[in-house]
C-alpha cells in the first residue's frame with residue numbers, strides 16, 4: 486500500500502504514527518571538482534608579481550606614508566597557518582594572471598544553463614545514481630551556498646527543471662553552514678510531509694568572492710559543488726545509506742567574516758573600500774571564538790540524541806583550517822584524533838565553504854560499519870554552526 490497521499494498540490498500528508506516510524510536517510514552524495522588545479526606555489530608567484538607592480542606604481546604614496554607597501558606572500562606561511570596545499574578552481578588562467586587576479590567566466594545567455602546550475606547537475610547526477618533515483622523522482626531541490634550568481638529566478642528552480650524534478654525548489658544562503666542548514670530543511674520537509682525525495686546542492690564558486698589581491702586571503706578558497714539525496718526509509722532503495730539521527734543549528738551575530746556585496750550597492754551614497762564587496766575576515770578572531778563553540782555544539786547535540794562521544798567513529802568537519810579541526814576534535818574527544826577519525830580534504834580542495842564537510846563525507850566514509858555513529862559539522866560566517874548526527878544504516 487502506498488503510505489503517502491497527496492492532500493493538495495505539492496503537499497504529502499502522513500499520520501503521526503508514520504512520522505514517528507519513518508527514518509530519514511541520506512541515500513546518495515555527489516561531488517563536482519573543477520578541472521583547474523592550482524598549487525600554493527602558483528598563487529604565490531602570481532600575487533608576488535602583482536604586488537611588485539602595485540608597490541612600484543604606488544611608490545610615491547608609500548614613501549609619503551599614505552599607503553602601506555604590500556608584503557609578499559609565502560608558501561611556507563600558507564601551509565603552516567592553514568594546512569591548505571592546493572585547490573581546484575573554475576578558471577585558473579584568470580586567477581593567476583597578475584593583471585587580473587580573478588576568474589574569467591564567459592557571460593552566458595538567458596537560454597543557456599547558468600554556471601551554478603551546471604555544476605549542481607553534475608554533482609546531482611552522481612548523488613542520484615548512488616541513491617538509485619531518477620531526477621523525476623525528486624520533489625524538492627534546495628540550493629544552499631555562500632554566494633548566488635543572480636538574485637532570481639532561483640538556481641534551484643533551474644536545476645529542478647533541468648533534472649525533470651517535481652515539487653518545489655529554492656535557494657538559501659547561510660555561508661559556510663549552508664549545507665547543514667539545507668539538510669535540516671530537507672529533514673523537516675520529509676518529516677513534515679511536504680516532500681518525499683529531497684536534493685540538497687552546494688555550488689560553491691568561491692573564486693568569485695575570494696580576494697586574490699591580498700596575501701591574507703588569496704590562498705583560502707577553492708571551488709566545488711556537492712549534492713546530497715535525502716529520503717525516508719520506506720521509500721529508499723536500500724543501497725548504502727546513513728540515518729539522520731538529528732540536526733542542530735545555531736547562529737550568533739558577528740562581523741568577523743563579512744562580504745558586503747549586495748543588491749543595494751548600486752544605490753549606496755558614500756564611498757566603500759572595494760575590498761568590502763568580496764570575502765574578508767579577521768581569521769585569528771574567528772579561529773579563537775568559533776572553535777570552542779563548535780566543540781560544545783557537537784557535545785550537546787550528541788547528548789540530545791543519546792550518542793556517546795566514545796562511540797563516534799568519524800567527524801566530517803568544515804574544511805577551513807587544519808589547526809581548527811584538530812582543536813575541535815581534540816576538545817571533543819579528549820585526546821588527539823587519529824588521522825582517519827577527522828578526515829582532512831582541505832589540503833587538496835582548500836576551503837570550499839559549505840561544500841567542505843560534504844566533500845569530506847563523500848570521499849572519506851569507507852571503513853565504517855552498519856550502526857556506526859558519525860557527525861557532519863559546518864561552521865562559518867554569521868557565525869553559524871550546523872551539525873548532523875548520522876548512523877550508518879546500510880552498506
Ligand code: COA
Nearest residue numbers: 557558559562566567661700701768769771772805806865
Ligand atoms: N603569506 C605570508 N604571510 C602572510 C600571508 C601569506 N599568504 N597571509 C598573511 N600573512 C601574514 C599576515 O599579514 C600577518 O603579518 P603581520 O604579522 O606582519 O601583520 C601574519 O602573516 C599573521 O597573519 P594572521 O592573519 O594573524 O595569521 P593566522 O595565523 O591567523 O592565519 C588564517 C590566518 C586565515 C589561516 C587563520 O586565521 C584561519 O584559518 N582562521 C580561521 C578562518 C576560518 O575558519 N574562517 C571561516 C571562513 S569560512
